[in-house]
Amino acid sequence: MYSVVVVGAGMIGSSAAKWAAEIGGRGVALVGPNEPLHKASADTFGAWFDEGRMTRLFDRNVHWKVLAKESVARYRDIEKRSGVKFYEEVGFVSLVDKHFKELESFHQEARNLHSDGLKCDFVDDKLGKTLFPYLNITKDIFGYFQPDNSGHISPRGMVQAQKNIASLNHCNIIEESVLKIGKTENGFQIHLSNGDTINSQKVILSTGAYLNTFNHFKPFLQKDEEVDLKLTTQNIAYLKISEKEAMRLKRMPSIVTTFTRGAIDGTYILPPIKYPNGNYYLKLGHFSLGDDKFEGVINSAEEMRAWYRGGTGNETAVVELAGFLQSFVKDLEVEEVSGGCCVTAKTPTKDAPYIQEISKGLLIAAGGCGYAAKSCDEIGRIAAALALEGRWDSRIPEDAMQVKFRKI
Numbered sequence: 459m460y461s462v463v464v465v466g467a468g469m470i471g472s473s474a475a476k477w478a479a480e481i482g483g484r485g486v487a488l489v490g491p492n493e494p495l496h497k498a499s500a501d502t503f504g505a506w507f508d509e510g511r512m513t514r515l516f517d518r519n520v521h522w523k524v525l526a527k528e529s530v531a532r533y534r535d536i537e538k539r540s541g542v543k544f545y546e547e548v549g550f551v552s553l554v555d556k557h558f559k560e561l562e563s564f565h566q567e568a569r570n571l572h573s574d575g576l577k578c579d580f581v582d583d584k585l586g587k588t589l590f591p592y593l594n595i596t597k598d599i600f601g602y603f604q605p606d607n608s609g610h611i612s613p614r615g616m617v618q619a620q621k622n623i624a625s626l627n628h629c630n631i632i633e634e635s636v637l638k639i640g641k642t643e644n645g646f647q648i649h650l651s652n653g654d655t656i657n658s659q660k661v662i663l664s665t666g667a668y669l670n671t672f673n674h675f676k677p678f679l680q681k682d683e684e685v686d687l688k689l690t691t692q693n694i695a696y697l698k699i700s701e702k703e704a705m706r707l708k709r710m711p712s713i714v715t716t717f718t719r720g721a722i723d724g725t726y727i728l729p730p731i732k733y734p735n736g737n738y739y740l741k742l743g744h745f746s747l748g749d750d751k752f753e754g755v756i757n758s759a760e761e762m763r764a765w766y767r768g769g770t771g772n773e774t775a776v777v778e779l780a781g782f783l784q785s786f787v788k789d790l791e792v793e794e795v796s797g798g799c800c801v802t803a804k805t806p807t808k809d810a811p812y813i814q815e816i817s818k819g820l821l822i823a824a825g826g827c828g829y830a831a832k833s834c835d836e837i838g839r840i841a842a843a844l845a846l847e848g849r850w851d852s853r854i855p856e857d858a859m860q861v862k863f864r865k866i
Contacts, residue, residue: 462662465639469831471665471838474845475487478845487630487656509613511612516552516571519809530607536619540618548608549712551603551714554600555598560747568580593713613831636674639675646661662822662841664822667803685825686862689802690801693771695780696796726745740787769799780795813844
């Protein structure tokens with residue numbers, strides 16, 4: 459019998475398994491399928507099937523900032539111990555204009571970083587021309603540049619790194635899907651897609667957007683309730699560029715823009731990244747502090763499967779995103795534009811993820827809200843400590859990550 463089984467082998471799940479193996483030694487398993495080779499016919503998908511996720515400490519939300527700070531501080535150690543390089547410390551820029559409604563907290567966050575001894579420099583159009591001559595930072599745009607402890611990570615690389623360290627600490631990696639979880643006298647029986655069953659004293663569910671649709675925890679809840687998560691569609695534009703163009707932009711940081719240009723209210727932008735196919739891409743997605751006109755809502759497993767299998771997102775959103783970037787990056791030479799998609803699992807407030815024991819021995823670690831990639835190592839550590847040691851080990855109050863339920 460395992461001491462703990464982590465169900466869901468994405469960024470949070472692999473991190474939780476790594477920490478559980480380090481805390482508990484032998485008796486830990488991570489269960490979840492690997493990235494499918496043929497996505498058009500696959501049934502299970504993950505937002506980590508990609509090469510670029512932003513990482514930063516500049517964050518006006520104190521909970522996400524704490525989770526990121528703890529995680530980022532360990533990136534280099536994770537790389538060293540796993541043998542997998544996944545972190546590029548290229549810096550982070552957040553840009554707004556005078557219409558941004560939360561300017562005081564925006565400026566206060568820069569002061570907070572300074573108080574922590576971190577660099578965070580004010581940027582306007584004049585300094586922008588010096589620091590980022592390739593960006594079209596106009597007179598109405600300003601913001602802050604954090605040159606270190608930020609940049610971007612490879613989600614695929616991070617997952618592999620966590621798995622490598624988990625394996626070194628005797629964690630059993632099982633690349634199968636979980637069909638059913640049942641209660642036993644001493645814990646749980648877990649039925650796998652290959653027909654096997656395994657037993658465990660504790661279970662951590664880290665299945666992300668599939669938390670409700672997989673029904674793994676339904677036997678442990680009231681019949682008319684589920685976890686309160688809103689699943690929203692996200693559209694991504696990939697702009698393929700030449701290696702020469704990538705070298706021209708090699709000092710480009712990760713960027714968030716929160717100002718309106720055409721149909722775009724806000725973006726996150728990743729600098730040139732070399733993908734497994736050997737090509738370089740600039741990647742960007744959309745967001746809004748209000749209602750995001752390009753977000754859709756996923757209401758069922760069938761809708762999520764269709765969205766992911768389609769794979770290219772909303773064509774209008776992709777065109778708008780590509781147009782924004784081509785005006786924001788000066789003289790950008792684009793060879794091809796393609797679309798991508800993923801799904802975000804949002805808690806009601808989006809202030810923190812869910813980490814809680816919802817039934818004796820059964821824990822949830824999920825609800826990334828679009829912010830969890832950079833913070834997954836600390837989320838996994840908190841969940842593992844709660845599962846194996848029965849204690850809340852975080853500066854963030856436990857009730858901030860308490861799971862909310864809703865009637866169905």
